[in-house]
Amino acid sequence: xxxxxxxxxxxxxxxxxxxxxxxxxxxxxxxxxxxxxxxxxxxxxxxxxxxxxxxxxxxxxxxxxxxxxxxxxxxxxxxxxxxxxxxxxxxxxxxxxxxxxxxxxxxxxxxxxxxxxxxxxxxxxxxxxxxxxxxxxxxxxxxxxxxxxxxxxxxxxxxxxxxxxxxxxxxxxxxxxxxxxxxxxxxxxxxxxxxxxxxxxxxxxxxxxxxxxxxxxxxxxxxxxxxxxxxxxxxxxxxxxxxxxxxxxxxxxxxxxxxxxxxxxxxxxxxxxxxxxxxxxxxxxxxxxxxxxxxxxxxxxxxxxxxxxxxxxxxxxxxxxxxxxxxxxxxxxxxxxxxxxxxxx
Numbered sequence: 001x002x003x004x005x006x007x008x009x010x011x012x013x014x015x016x017x018x019x020x021x022x023x024x025x026x027x028x029x030x031x032x033x034x035x036x037x038x039x040x041x042x043x044x045x046x047x048x049x050x051x052x053x054x055x056x057x058x059x060x061x062x063x064x065x066x067x068x069x070x071x072x073x074x075x076x077x078x079x080x081x082x083x084x085x086x087x088x089x090x091x092x093x094x095x096x097x098x099x100x101x102x103x104x105x106x107x108x109x110x111x112x113x114x115x116x117x118x119x120x121x122x123x124x125x126x127x128x129x130x131x132x133x134x135x136x137x138x139x140x141x142x143x144x145x146x147x148x149x150x151x152x153x154x155x156x157x158x159x160x161x162x163x164x165x166x167x168x169x170x171x172x173x174x175x176x177x178x179x180x181x182x183x184x185x186x187x188x189x190x191x192x193x194x195x196x197x198x199x200x201x202x203x204x205x206x207x208x209x210x211x212x213x214x215x216x217x218x219x220x221x222x223x224x225x226x227x228x229x230x231x232x233x234x235x236x237x238x239x240x241x242x243x244x245x246x247x248x249x250x251x252x253x254x255x256x257x258x259x260x261x262x263x264x265x266x267x268x269x270x271x272x273x274x275x276x277x278x279x280x281x282x283x284x285x286x287x288x289x290x291x292x293x294x295x296x297x298x299x300x301x302x303x304x305x306x307x308x309x310x311x312x313x314x315x316x317x318x319x320x321x322x323x324x325x326x327x328x329x330x331x332x333x334x335x336x337x338x339x340x341x342x343x344x345x
Contacts, residue, residue, distance in 0.1 A: 047097045048220065049231065051127050052169075053154060054137035055147070056105030059171035062204040063137055064102045067093065067213055073102045086122040088329065093213060101126045106157060107150045120157055121332035129241040130233035133220045134158060134165050140172035140180055140201075143188050151191050158232070165232035167198035167223060169216070177201045198223055243333060244325065251324040251341060258345040259317035263310060270306040274299065320344055 050067070052060040061073040068091035090099045103123050106116060136154060138147055155162055170177055184192075192199065200216045203209065224230070277298050281291060320327070331340045 047099065048133070048217070049099045049101070049127050049131045050133045050135055050220070051101045051103065051123060051131040052135050052137055053103050053106055053157075054150065055107050058137040058139050059202070059204055060137045061102050063135075063169055063171060063202050064089070064100045066202055066204050066207050067091075067098065067100055067216070069093070069207060069210070069213070073100075086119050086126055088126040088326075093217060096217070099127075101131070107153045118332050121334070122330060124237065124240050125244060125329040125332070128237055128244055130231040130237045131165065132224055132231040133167060134162055134232065135169045136166055137169045137171060140170050140176045143180070143184055148188055148191060151194065159234045159236075161234070162232060163194055164227055165223065166195055167200065167219065168192070168195060170199060170201045171204055172201065196223070196226070240333075244328060247328045247331075247337060248324045250337065251328055252321045254338065254341065255317050255320045255324070255345060259313065262313050262317070266306065266309050266313065270302060270309075274302055277302065317345075 052064055054060050064073045065071055068089060070089070070091060072089040072091070073087060084104050086101060086103050088099060088101045090097060092098065101123055104115075104119055105111065106119060106123070134154060136150060138150070151163065151166070154166055170180070198219060200212075200219055202212055202216070206212070278295065281295055281298070327341065327344075328337070331337060
C-alpha cells in the first residue's frame with residue numbers, strides 16, 4: 001500500500017498499532033484520518049456487505065447461516081469446530097446480492113496479537129471497499145462488563161466513525177429480549193443510544209423464518225439511509241482497495257506466466273514422446289503399410305492426450321485467474337504474495 005501520506009493506517013497490515021484491550025494488541029483502522037464517504041451508486045445497487053463481529057460463542061456463524069439461508073459457515077452448533085479465521089460467502093436475500101464476512105472472536109481477550117492482526121487484515125480485505133453494516137452479535141442473557149466493552153473494541157478495530165454503521169444483533173432460541181433490555185443497566189442503555197438504538201433479534205433455530213432476515217435488512221437499509229446512502233470506509237479501506245486491485249493484477253499475471261510455462265513444458269514432453277515413438281517403431285519388423293498405420297494411430301492417441309492435457313491446464317489456470325480476488329483476500333499485505341500462491345502453481 002504505497003502512499004506519500006504516512007499515517008497510522010499504513011501500519012494496519014504491516015505491523016499494526018497496538019492497543020490494550022483486544023488480545024493484547026488491536027489495530028485501529030482510522031486514527032486521525034478524515035472520513036471519505038463512498039456512495040452506494042458506485043457499486044451494484046443490490047449488493048450489501050455485512051461484517052459480523054463478536055465474542056466466541058455469541059452466534060456469529062449461526063447468524064451468518066441464517067442470513068444466507070445456508071450452512072456455508074461452521075458454527076458451534078455443528079459437529080465441526082467454531083470459526084477460527086475470517087471467511088466470506090455471497091448469496092441472495094430477497095432481490096439483492098449479500099456478502100457476509102464471518103470473523104473469529106476478534107473481541108476475545110485471549111487471542112494472540114499476531115492472530116488478531118492477521119484476521120483483522122483479512123476482514124478488511126474481504127469487506128473492501130467497505131461494509132454497509134458492522135453487526136455486533138451478542139447472545140441474549142445478562143450483559144457482562146466485557147460485552148459492554150465490545151462497542152469500544154469495534155471502534156478500535158474499524159475506526160472512530162464505525163459506530164454510525166454498527167448495529168447489535170441479539171441471538172436467542174426464543175424470546176427473552178424484552179426482559180434483557182428492561183434489566184439492562186444505564187451503561188448498556190447508553191451504548192444502545194450511541195448506536196442509534198439499532199438492534200435486531202435472531203432465532204437461529206428457525207433459519208426458515210425469512211421474515212426475521214428481511215426485517216434485519218430493513219433496519220440495515222434504514223441505517224444506510226441515515227448515513228446518506230454510503231457504506232463505511234476510511235483512509236485504510238481506500239488504501240486496501242487499491243492494494244487488492246494491484247495484487248489481483250499481479251496474481252493474474254503470475255498465473256498467466258505459469259500457464260504459458262506449463263503449456264510449453266507439455267508441448268516439449270509430447271514432442272519428445274513422439275520422437276521416442278518413431279525411433280521405437282523403426283526397429284519393428286512390419287510392412288511399410290503396417291508401420292505407417294501403427295505410427296498414425298500412435299500419433300493420433302498421443303495428440304488426443306496432448307490436447308486433453310493442454311485443455312485441462314488452461315482450464316485450471318483460467319479458474320485461478322477468475323478467483324484471484326478471493327485468493328488474495330486471504331493473504332494479508334504483510335505476507336509474501338508469490339510465496340503464498342506457490343502451492344497453486
